[in-house]
Amino acid sequence: MQQQPGGTLAPMECTFHPQTETLLKCSKCDRPICGKCAITTPVGARCPECARVQRLPTYSLPAPQLGMSVAVALVVGLGSGVFLGLLEQLIPGGFFGAIFVALGYVGAGYVIGESISRASNRKRATPLQLLAVCSYGISIITFSLVAGGLVIGLYSLVGLVVGAAMAVNPFR
Ligand SMILES: [Zn+2]
Numbered sequence: 494m495q496q497q498p499g500g501t502l503a504p505m506e507c508t509f510h511p512q513t514e515t516l517l518k519c520s521k522c523d524r525p526i527c528g529k530c531a532i533t534t535p536v537g538a539r540c541p542e543c544a545r546v547q548r549l550p551t552y553s554l555p556a557p558q559l560g561m562s563v564a565v566a567l568v569v570g571l572g573s574g575v576f577l578g579l580l581e582q583l584i585p586g587g588f589f590g591a592i593f594v595a596l597g598y599v600g601a602g603y604v605i606g607e608s609i610s611r612a613s614n615r616k617r618a619t620p621l622q623l624l625a626v627c628s629y630g631i632s633i634i635t636f637s638l639v640a641g642g643l644v645i646g647l648y649s650l651v652g653l654v655v656g657a658a659m660a661v662n663p664f665r
């Protein structure tokens with residue numbers, strides 16, 4: 494008496510490696526894939542093709558968006574530096590001055606990160622991180638020039654670091 498195997502997990506052949514048997518399927522297109530070509534993504538194992546399709550919209554940056562992001566980085570970097578520098582001259586020195594500078598750095602970092610993120614359509618890419626850092630640098634230098642000197646102190650240093658993190662954060 495012969496019995497059919499009851500399990501539904503019959504081994505299949507990998508779409509990309511025809512000699513390799515596998516039980517794994519791509520979570521998107523349902524084609525069989527093997528351990529060699531499966532790519533682990535947040536939504537499960539995928540074949541190389543579907544993994545690539547999924548990654549494209551977030552990690553690659555078309556030239557027009559990159560150009561737009563560079564322009565925004567320059568304008569926002571310069572603009573926030575001038576704005577903070579002019580505002581700083583209205584604030585008395587001492588404690589309040591130091592707090593203002595620290596908050597100014599953080600604000601500039603946030604605005605820069607947000608602006609570039611919007612200009613690039615919320616892409617996450619390494620060139621954008623670099624761009625945000627450059628823009629932040631421009632902002633700090635412009636700020637120092639307009640305010641008449643780089644303000645160094647505990648608060649401003651903390652603000653400087655937090656601001657830099659804010660600028661880079663949308664692209665990580
Ligand atoms: Zn697939």
Ligand SMILES: [Zn+2]
Pocket residue numbers: 507508509510513526527528529530531
């Ligand atoms: Zn394979």
